[in-house]
Amino acid sequence: MNLQYEFPEGFWWGSATSATQIEGAAKEEGKGQNIWDYWYSIEPNRFFNNIGPETTSDFYHQYKKDIKLMRKIGHNSFRFSISWSRLIPGGRGKVNSKAVAFYNNVIDQLLENNIEPFVNLFHFDMPLELQNEGGWENREVVEAYAVYARECFRLFGDRVKKWFTFNEPIVPVEGGYLYDFHYPNVVDFKRAVQVAYHTILAHVKAVESFRHFHIKNGKIGIILNLTPSYSRSQNPADLEAANITDLFFNRSFLDPVVLGNYPKELVHILQKYGILPITQKEDFELIKNNTIDFLGVNYYQPRRVKAKENLPNPYGVFMPEWFFDNYEMPGRKMNPYRGWEIYEKGIYDIMINLKKNYRNIESFVSENGLGVESEEKFLKDGYIQDDYRIEFIKEHLKWLYKAIEEGCNVKGYHLWTFMDNWSWTNAYKNRYGLIAIDLNTKKRTPKKSAYWFKDVATYNGF
Numbered sequence: 001m002n003l004q005y006e007f008p009e010g011f012w013w014g015s016a017t018s019a020t021q022i023e024g025a026a027k028e029e030g031k032g033q034n035i036w037d038y039w040y041s042i043e044p045n046r047f048f049n050n051i052g053p054e055t056t057s058d059f060y061h062q063y064k065k066d067i068k069l070m071r072k073i074g075h076n077s078f079r080f081s082i083s084w085s086r087l088i089p090g091g092r093g094k095v096n097s098k099a100v101a102f103y104n105n106v107i108d109q110l111l112e113n114n115i116e117p118f119v120n121l122f123h124f125d126m127p128l129e130l131q132n133e134g135g136w137e138n139r140e141v142v143e144a145y146a147v148y149a150r151e152c153f154r155l156f157g158d159r160v161k162k163w164f165t166f167n168e169p170i171v172p173v174e175g176g177y178l179y180d181f182h183y184p185n186v187v188d189f190k191r192a193v194q195v196a197y198h199t200i201l202a203h204v205k206a207v208e209s210f211r212h213f214h215i216k217n218g219k220i221g222i223i224l225n226l227t228p229s230y231s232r233s234q235n236p237a238d239l240e241a242a243n244i245t246d247l248f249f250n251r252s253f254l255d256p257v258v259l260g261n262y263p264k265e266l267v268h269i270l271q272k273y274g275i276l277p278i279t280q281k282e283d284f285e286l287i288k289n290n291t292i293d294f295l296g297v298n299y300y301q302p303r304r305v306k307a308k309e310n311l312p313n314p315y316g317v318f319m320p321e322w323f324f325d326n327y328e329m330p331g332r333k334m335n336p337y338r339g340w341e342i343y344e345k346g347i348y349d350i351m352i353n354l355k356k357n358y359r360n361i362e363s364f365v366s367e368n369g370l371g372v373e374s375e376e377k378f379l380k381d382g383y384i385q386d387d388y389r390i391e392f393i394k395e396h397l398k399w400l401y402k403a404i405e406e407g408c409n410v411k412g413y414h415l416w417t418f419m420d421n422w423s424w425t426n427a428y429k430n431r432y433g434l435i436a437i438d439l440n441t442k443k444r445t446p447k448k449s450a451y452w453f454k455d456v457a458t459y460n461g462f
Contacts (some may be wrong), residue, residue: 005401006461012077012412013457014070014115015434016367018123018167019083020053021421025060029098032089033128035135036424039183051427051439057419058442063106066444070418071113073434073450074457078110079118079296079366079414081167084127084148091127092144100155107159118414119156120164120223121149121206124172124182124424131184136172136195142202149206157215165203167366168225168298169253170196178319181425189318190275197277200256200287207290222257223296223366226250226350227303232327237307241324244269245305248320258295258358260288273318294411295354296366299347299396301340304329337373337430344395351403351410360409368396369416371423371430375447384436384447393449394462415453419444 020036027037040052059066070078084091086099110117122145130141149165157163175182177192186192203222210220227249231242247266255263261284270276305324312322333342347365354363370392378384397413404410419435422428428439434450437443456462 001459003459003461005398006459007401008404008411009460010411011460012116012364012414013453013460014075014077014079014118014412015415015418016079016118017059017417017419017421018081018120018125019086020056020123020125021417021423022057022059022080022419023083023086024054024056024058026052026054028060029102030086030089030096031083031099032085032091034083034085034125035128035131035183036125037085038128038131047425048427048429051422053422056422057437060102062442062444064109066419067106067109067113067115069435069444069446070110070115072454073446074454075115075418076457077116077118077162077412077414078418079120079164080106081120081123081125082152083125084122084145085125088148088151089127091130091141091148095151095155103156107156111159116162117160118162118164119152119160120167121145121152122165122169122202123167124175126172135176135184136198136202137191139198139201142198142205145202146205146209150209153210153213153215157213157218161215161218162294163210163215163218163220164296165206165220165222166199167223167296169199169203169222170225170249173199187317187319189273189320193270193275194277196252197279200253201283203257204286204290207292208286211290219293221292221294221296222253223298224250224253224257225298225300225367226254227299227301228346228349228353230302230304230329232304232306232329235307238305241305241307244323245303245320248323249303254358256287257292258361260291269323275318292361294362294364295358296414297347297350297354297363298367298416299350299365300368302343302346304341335370335372338371342370342392344399346399347396348399348403351400351408352406355403355406355408360407362409362411364410364412364414365396365400366414367416368393368413369432371426371432373430375431375436383445386447386449389447389449390452393453393456397456397462 036053044050107117173196177186229242229245231238251263304327306327370389417432420431420433420437436445
């Protein structure tokens with residue numbers, strides 16, 4: 001086959017998801033509550049169509065069928081997360097043997113189907129009991145996470161070689177402590193900074209214990225949603241707004257995990273406004289000595305900013321937006337369902353930045369995808385004709401290919417997501433899957449994109 005875009009040999013083609021978003025069985029077989037189970041129980045109205053995490057896509061009972069389907073549509077790799085509250089109900093203490101059996105079965109099933117398991121330890125789903133102790137604000141929760149990570153390496157490290165400590169760790173910071181879209185719905189910049197810092201600490205403690213296991217061919221990384229910050233213009237004030245935005249939302253995690261230190265400029269800003277986190281001296285040695293092996297990059301949309309039009313209200317709530325205003329670029333391409341800009345070149349810009357400034361660390365696209373509401377309107381001949389998704393993936397892959405051609409160390413592409421899954425407060429509002437799910441019957445039906453994706457993976461290009 002004559003391919004215009006042929007990817008490197010051994011490229012990882014697959015998809016990603018998380019425990020809370022697909023497992024269901026939220027109250028079955030000894031699983032403890034996490035913050036999503038609890039929040040839904042007290043405020044179901046905050047979730048689209050009042051749909052909560054107890055059922056979701058029922059992967060817990062249907063994983064065998066689902067994994068066979070993954071193989072059928074060309075997956076050679078698949079990222080999922082382990083639910084901390086399922087494995088260790090309450091977050092500390094005894095391991096739940098039924099959870100161990102479930103995750104062992106999933107891992108074995110993937111390997112039987114020649115799909116490499118990529119395992120993530122934390123995807124927004126803090127056990128409720130630990131959140132009640134303060135969650136990531138509390139250093140003791142960091143220690144509990146380190147123990148949980150060790151248990152996972154011990155239980156599954158004989159078969160799982162690709163590990164991740166966190167998915168999008170900035171999101172619980174933004175959602176839970178700044179912008180009120182995750183539980184515990186706190187709005188406090190200083191507490192947000194402490195949460196971010198303790199998350200990094202939890203991450204490096206997990207990396208350190210991973211090294212002690214000496215997992216043969218094992219690698220450990222983290223998954224960051226890197227959102228390029230583009231300035232409205234080359235005006236110094238606009239450029240400075242973009243720089244500060246980048247420090248807050250990208251480099252606050254990217255620098256410590258890859259380079260082993262925090263950007264001086266960021267520390268200076270936090271110091272100036274009196275919101276530096278509480279730290280211990282030995283932490284910085286730990287951060288320096290436990291950088292990652294590889295990086296997962298989630299990319300959906302760019303961030304565009306400009307200098308502040310008006311001075312921030314000194315009596316208002318202190319927020320990151322004191323330093324920039326969001327900017328809507330005229331003529332931008334949009335996903336109208338999600339309200340997000342589609343800017344395919346962003347994926348190239350991220351990879352070039354990693355090459356230039358982050359020692360060209362081995363990386364892969366760990367999430368990229370398009371959420372569309374009411375996809376049934378595109379139903380024709382028995383399946384959803386999602387040409388818009390094919391177009392979206394294709395255009396991003398072209399830019400990814402260009403980055404690889406220019407020497408970026410990119411190893412794969414994972415779509416968000418394999419099948420339509422439950423998406424936090426959005427529930428099933430926007431559908432992202434290659435496979436459609438009927439919420440009433442849980443029937444799985446491949447969309448047009450699934451067949452296209454299979455060809456891309458089979459031929460390693462298009």
